[in-house]
Amino acid sequence: MARIQILLADDHTLFRHGIRSLISAEPDMEVVGEAANGGDAIAKAGETRPDVVLMDIGMPGLSSFEATRQIKRNRPETKVVFLTMYDDESYLFEGLEVGASGYVLKDIPSAQLVAAVRDICRDGAVFAVGKLGFGALVVQRGEHPTTHYCVISAEECCPS
Numbered sequence: 168m169a170r171i172q173i174l175l176a177d178d179h180t181l182f183r184h185g186i187r188s189l190i191s192a193e194p195d196m197e198v199v200g201e202a203a204n205g206g207d208a209i210a211k212a213g214e215t216r217p218d219v220v221l222m223d224i225g226m227p228g229l230s231s232f233e234a235t236r237q238i239k240r241n242r243p244e245t246k247v248v249f250l251t252m253y254d255d256e257s258y259l260f261e262g263l264e265v266g267a268s269g270y271v272l273k274d275i276p277s278a279q280l281v282a283a284v285r286d287i288c289r290d291g292a293v294f295a296v297g298k299l300g301f302g303a304l305v306v307q308r309g310e311h312p313t314t315h316y317c318v319i320s321a322e323e324c325c326p327s
Contacts, residue, residue, distance in 0.1 A: 171288050172199045174215055176208035176234070177223035177250070182273075186221065186250075189277050196284065203227075205234030212238045217245055219284055222267075224251040224258055232265045239266035247289045250280070 173190055175183045187198045199215040202208040206229045212220055221236060224231045233278035235247045247291055249262045259270045268287045271280060 170194075171196045171219060171284060172201065172215065172217045173197065173284065174200045174211055174217040174220045176202040176205070176220055176226070176231070178203050178226040179223075186280075189281070193281055194270075196281070205225075205229030205231055208234045209237050209241070212242060212245060216242065218288055219268075220245060220247045220262075221250045222247050224253050224262075225250055234263055235262070235267055236265040246291065248283065248287060297300065 173196060175186055175190075177183050177186070182204070183201050183203075187201070190196045190198050199217050200211040202211045204226045208220060208222060208231075209229075215267055220235075222231050222235060230271040231249070235249075238247060246268065248271055248273050249258070249267055250273060251258070252273045254272060262270050268291060269283055271283055
């Protein structure tokens with residue numbers, strides 16, 4: 168069974184190292200690269216050809232949204248998941264518009280992040296995970312990421 172290859176894109180070195188440690192403990196996942204800004208994320212995605220990019224919002228330089236747009240244009244098969252502290256509906260929808268496959272808040276339990284990555288790789292689900300202040304948890308599955316949303320619990324989406 169092939170391991171899920173993950174690129175970490177976050178401007179906080181300590182956070183990247185923590186996520187790397189989390190991912191390294193999973194037998195079916197591996198971190199293939201790290202980037203500290205949007206431009207580096209595009210370059211590293213081209214070099215490492217990851218299955219998933221865990222992308223922070225608000226990194227210096229090129230915006231994470233533009234970086235995602237370019238990664239998806241160059242490698243449509245790569246899934247981009249925003250892993251962010253921003254509990255912001257406009258960021259969620261902008262992420263979906265540029266082709267992100269998920270929106271995950273950084274305050275979720277680690278098991279839910281790992282489950283979210285597996286779910287996205289398995290069926291390409293588009294969802295937001297976390298207790299989003301603008302209305303609980305938003306989930307959408309299917310080909311049109313800006314339509315047909317429903318609200319479910321984080322446990323239904325990504326059980327621990």
